[in-house]
Amino acid sequence: MKFSLIEAAELDAQHRAAWLALQRANPALQSPYFCPEFTLAAAAVRNDVQIAVLEEAGAIVGFFPFQRGPFGAGRPVGGGLSDYHGVVAAPETGWDVVELLRACGLAYWEFDHLVTEQAAFGDYHARWAVSPALDLSAGFSAYRERRRAAGAGRIVQLERKARKLAREVGPLKFVAHSLERDLLERIFQWKAEQCRRSGVVDFFAQDWTRALVQRIWATNDMHFAGVLSALYAGDQLVAAHMGMRSESVWHWWFPGYDRNFSQYSPGGVLLLKVAEQAALQGLQQLDLGKGDDPYKDSFADCAVPLAEGFAWRPSLGDSVRRLTAGTESLLRGSRVIEPVRPLLRMAKRWSRRQRFA
Known part of the structure; x- marks a missing residue:
């Protein structure tokens, strides 16, 4: 599979027609968050929105919009305002997550409203929820x-x-x-x-x-x-x-x-x-x-059904994320947690603010 990275401004009429066709072909992608207009609106007010175009045999088979953060961090388009995200592709389309992240120049991509039908991300799920x-x-x-x-x-x-x-x-x-x-x-x-x-x-x-x-x-x-x-x-x-x-x-x-x-x-x-x-x-x-x-x-x-977690590729970003998650998990089961609980709360508040930064 070929991956091409473009800016939102490069999304032409052909891209948009292909995007809509893929969205219409996938029942899991009917939310307005998966429409190209949502990504274009976010790109108009932010300078960190990019789109990976997925191609096979010269045909466009998918789009992956994301926001680029510091140190190779990737976030959903719209940050904390995004209630749905994932790759816009037909249900039968498969892709390699590590190759996708490498093509995007991302160490990891964090998600909290990922449609669970996207099996490629299945190994990266940490928690599950639903959107009623x-x-x-x-x-x-x-x-x-x-x-x-x-x-x-x-x-x-x-x-x-x-x-x-x-x-x-x-x-x-x-x-x-x-x-x-x-x-x-x-x-x-x-x-x-x-x-x-x-x-x-x-x-x-x-x-x-x-x-x-x-x-x-x-x-x-x-x-x-x-x-x-x-x-x-x-x-x-x-x-x-x-x-x-x-x-x-x-x-x-x-x-x-x-x-x-x-x-x-x-x-x-x-x-x-x-x-x-x-x-x-x-x-x-x-x-x-x-x-x-x-x-x-x-x-x-x-x-x-939705999933939370983060997808990573072998990198420093992966190590930092896993170390952070492991340390917090260890502290939650230890008496050591009490003195540092305020710090954990501060860290969680900071993380929430970052979703809207």
């Missing part, structure tokens, strides 16, 4: 009935709260996609406040993360688009969501709501509105993204 989703392939009504039959009362509860919100605050209005920049800024504000309350990294504190989301919001192609949705009660904005969609998947990305209306669960009401709209548009799935938020389990009726 709503199956809308038979329409919203069929999804709703399946959840009710399964004993999930969350949807009926939210429909009751929606009626109460309309009575006590004002008639509900759902906007599937808004062009109002102030609405997007409100989501940035809500997410920043949420991050401060929960003590996690404010991923919108970086200029490039905001710029990436703004670019996606302004994109509206048949096979990829940003989608900014809102729910109003009377003239009050009660919830909003910034997401994106491919030809078949709407990805639930950055939801937010006015905490003054939390008794009505406006975020959950909005999620149902988005799901209904996604089904009307003929989309097959509303993907909620990896995470252990309780509300995701109450809505999801399917899930996409």
Whole structure:
């Protein structure tokens, strides 16, 4: 197999057509994260995005987009904002991971949302998780009935709260996609406040993360688009969501709501509105993204398996990574952990920040 390294700006019409054909041919790659537009949007706001082109017998058989870090480190395109990553290729395509990393000039590639169907990376998995989703392939009504039959009362509860919100605050209005920049800024504000309350990294504190989301919001192609949705009660904005969609998947990305209306669960009401709209548009799935938020389990009726870990090639980077992982594992099982636990927490926080650097 031949590997060629190109900059995102070199991705021409032929490349993009091949990319889309490969994505459409692989059911595991239907997320908007695998669309070329996501990589191009990231490359427009960062200077470290590159793409490896995989070829066999003169034909393009795959694309591997990544971000290049210091000391031969490789990260997914979009860093901490990436909920899916991997090689864009047909299901039957195989590749050698070490050769791929060597062609990219990477000592290792770290991943935390890798689709598990990519068997080439199987030996490098360290942990597994799932991305919960709503199956809308038979329409919203069929999804709703399946959840009710399964004993999930969350949807009926939210429909009751929606009626109460309309009575006590004002008639509900759902906007599937808004062009109002102030609405997007409100989501940035809500997410920043949420991050401060929960003590996690404010991923919108970086200029490039905001710029990436703004670019996606302004994109509206048949096979990829940003989608900014809102729910109003009377003239009050009660919830909003910034997401994106491919030809078949709407990805639930950055939801937010006015905490003054939390008794009505406006975020959950909005999620149902988005799901209904996604089904009307003929989309097959509303993907909620990896995470252990309780509300995701109450809505999801399917899930996409994902893996975390890092792929390496024999190098100093490999040794450093394995030494770090081994040392932390050893300390976790030792009484020595207590004095250094604050240092480990600091290291973990630093690692999380690096995902958004």
